[in-house]
Amino acid sequence: MQKAAFVAFIKGMVQGVGYRYFAYRRAAVYDITGYVRNLADGSVEVFAEGPRTQLEAFLGELKRGPQFSHVEEVEVNWGEFQQKYEKFFIDTGYGY
Numbered sequence: 001m002q003k004a005a006f007v008a009f010i011k012g013m014v015q016g017v018g019y020r021y022f023a024y025r026r027a028a029v030y031d032i033t034g035y036v037r038n039l040a041d042g043s044v045e046v047f048a049e050g051p052r053t054q055l056e057a058f059l060g061e062l063k064r065g066p067q068f069s070h071v072e073e074v075e076v077n078w079g080e081f082q083q084k085y086e087k088f089f090i091d092t093g094y095g096y
Contacts, residue, residue, distance in 0.1 A: 003081035005034075005049040008062060012072035014044045020090045022066035027088035030054040034084070037091035048088070049081050 010019070015038050023036040023046055032055065034048040046062060048055055065071045 002052045003050060004052045004055055005047070005079045005081050005084075006055060006059065007077050007079070008046045008048070008059065009039070009075045010044045010046065010062060010065070010071055011042075011074075012065075013068075013070040014065060015042055017068040018066045019044050019069050022069075023062060024088060024090050026058060026061045030058045032058050033086060033088050035089050035091045037093065047084075049084065 020036045020038065023044070027034065027036075027048065030050065032048045032050040034046065036044060036046045039045055048058060050058075059074075059076065063071055063074050
């Protein structure tokens with residue numbers, strides 16, 4: 001099973017609509033580790049690690065987003081699995 005990591009920047013109406021909690025719940029389904037956080041520019045950042053096939057499925061969920069969100073763009077940068085985190089969490093600070 002090939003493992004990988006990605007950082008994704010999700011743009012659109014993704015703050016104030018439950019997007020971080022949505023990502024947190026979906027990461028648990030796919031057994032993904034990492035974090036989700038709001039950024040100062042109104043976008044959301046997700047760092048995720050795990051099996052490549054599960055990451056791809058998780059990414060598909062992130063592109064869809066929760067019911068009241070509107071995802072306009074997702075920029076994804078793939079990288080190597082480094083096992084940085086033991087769980088997936090919501091970072092309540094702003095990433096700046």
